[in-house]
Amino acid sequence: MNKGQRQMKQFMVGTIALAMLVTGCSSGNEGPATGTNGTNTGNGNSNGGSEAPFEMHLMYNFDGVEFPPAGNEVHQRIEQLTNTTLRIEQLPGSAFEERLPVMLASGDLPSAVPIPRRHQKLPYVVNAVNSGLFWEIGPYLDQFPNLSQINPVINENIMYDGKTYGLPRVRPLARRAFHYRADWTENLGMEEPKTIEEFYNMLVAFKNDDPDGNGQDDTNGMVMMQNQIGRYFTPFFGAPNQWEERDGEFIRDAMTEEFLEALKFEKRLYDENLLNRDFAIMDRPEWTAAIETGRAGARNDVTGSAIVIQEPLQQNNPDARIGLFSILEGDHGKRVFAEGGHNGFFLFPKSSLPTEDDLLKALRFFDTLAGEEGANLLLWGIEGTHYEMVDGKPQHIEAGNYGEMVGSPYSAPLSTLPGTVNAMEGDKEELEIRATEIELENEEFMVSDPTLPLISETFLESGAQIETILEDAHVKFVMGEINEEQWRAQVEVWRSRGGDQIAAEYAEAFARASE
């Protein structure tokens, strides 16, 4: 218990203030020993002629095992390609998120500050942007052949007050997907479900008709984890993506009848044992394990993770296959919810890039990395070390350890326009191809959350707090702990505790932005 107490104290006043003081005093330091120092290769460069290399100072999260040693081949290649000297500080994800506010407090900012997706609207970021700490990059993007190709929808999603400050790490906009056991449906003589009813029938068959053919009643329908209720089936019943803008008014999903229909569907799955009984406390590892071990036949996640779960599944059962789809058709046609379309974004501080010229150089760095040569480097690594050409197509060499040497340390944090746009294409697994297809198809049926670029003060202050009222009510309703009337009452509580206020503030911000 002492540990918990200490940790909480740290959370309170302790660490924040202490860290601020300590880092504040030592600003200019390199930070922890984990940081790596770049070496200036002094070599020629592919763009910019004889101009002196620009010093690019970066700090980002690294969640691999060990960051490659300073001055490694990839590091040098990036420096040559972009005509920069690279100074990279890396921190584990959680430490990085804690460090960000401290970094802003110290004023010692890198050339580009990566803002995690979840921090987009946190007050400390919004206030820093509003007080002019960062460059507005919108007007400059046209000059860059690759950065200008970023989907404008994504740029809009990260605007502050209608202006572009952020350079997004792009990812698919609509990537929510259901994974199901394609070998089970085949055994049962079923097709991939296209409608809600077909999906329901599939779950019933998964549970009752012994889809793995082992003669035992050991299979289940769907597995969901905590915080997923009320999110994944709602588009098929016509509910809005979090919020809906109707004639300038903002309406929360839980206030619509369509949302309740979706919730009732989930309740039906729960009541008929087609959904795991312990979804409210299920965590990610267990949830993944339920699919991997063949206990459950369907789950909801994102397009890209289908291939990730198929591998361990096939280790347990070589015949197993995962199928993938995003949309179930209901009375409201094809609908799928869009997300922000990015995994965080970079902001460019005026303190570390004092002149416009500096800003352009920093942007050029990312643009070059998104170009053909840069994209190949980030996506495949170095030929002969990380990949080789087989029949004119690149293939990763296992010994090259691309993931640890290039993927997590450089590619994931530094890719803005996805590498796949400009890089060579390798052979893909069927599931990967299907995932890309679906992501593309989905763009036609996307429903966006209109509040993504809008700010509501009340939401910032107590949004998360009252969100729990809704989340808990949804779970309790599905589990039958409260009835429809009580559920409606909880939505009313949410409204009176700030929900209505948030809606009004969004409407106001929306009106301002569309002027």
Add this chain to the structure above:
Amino acid sequence: MTQPMQSTIPDKKKPLAIRMWKERWLYLFLTPGLIYFIIFKYMPMWGVLMSFQNYQPHQGLLGSQWVGLRHFERFFNEPEFWMLFRNTLYIAFMDLGIFFPLTIILALMLNEIGRELFKKTFQTLIYVPHFLSWVVVVGICYLLLTTEGGTINELLAAMGFEKVNFLMSESWFRPLIIMQMIWKDAGWGTIIFLAALAGVSPHLYEAARIDGASRMRMMWHVTLPSIRSVIVILLILRLGNFIDLGFEQIFLMVNALNREVGEVFDTYVYRVGMQQGQFSYSAAVGLFKSSVGLVLIVVANWLAKKFGEEGVY
């Protein structure tokens, strides 16, 4: 015990500087501790200022806007405040009323074990769970108690009872919390008592035995009075952390169905303050908690002295 101290008393007549020089090595030993407290305990106290500000990291502690008691007003006016207060007190009292006496009882029981080998083995065994993190403890608890194949629920089902949804029930939340606390830390909590028990003079027991006292009598009239001051001091120290509950444990155990009894100040601050980057608000709640702790310590210390015990200061 006071013998060696007396020899330094005559020095007090000399000037401070000379005395300090004479004891320079002792002061040298003291320095690391002092530096630690100054750097890690006193300097961060400036951070308390942020609970009266609208703290913005890029503006710093000096540049942020002052808002007076706004954050405290918000906290006390939250509809959840009383729920949090009730839950926190409830668990804190369980801690004080069940866990704390239990460590004393356990220490007394261990003390009564005659065979040294058996005693040491048993002692080591009950210390072990302390070194597991809460994540592991709660994980074990989940594995045992889940309705989906949890050992205990399977046993219940096999014996023909209905399954009990321990993990998602309001009535089971508090018992589970206190049971986990006992399982994990009761053994560890005995350490200081055991040390105190070792210091009880054997003469007292001999005398009691000659007078024909039974074991229970000896425990009541010799052992307990001998360690009374240790109990009081530990109790006072514990009161200081009265409303600092194990954040991790409760955070991991709370879910949609038991939040009404499970949410405490610590989890609330994490959810509402830290995760949302509301530094000032979090600091305000933290300051409130520390103030309650301080008041409790001062009152308990005063009471202890009233009853003739030595306080912590």
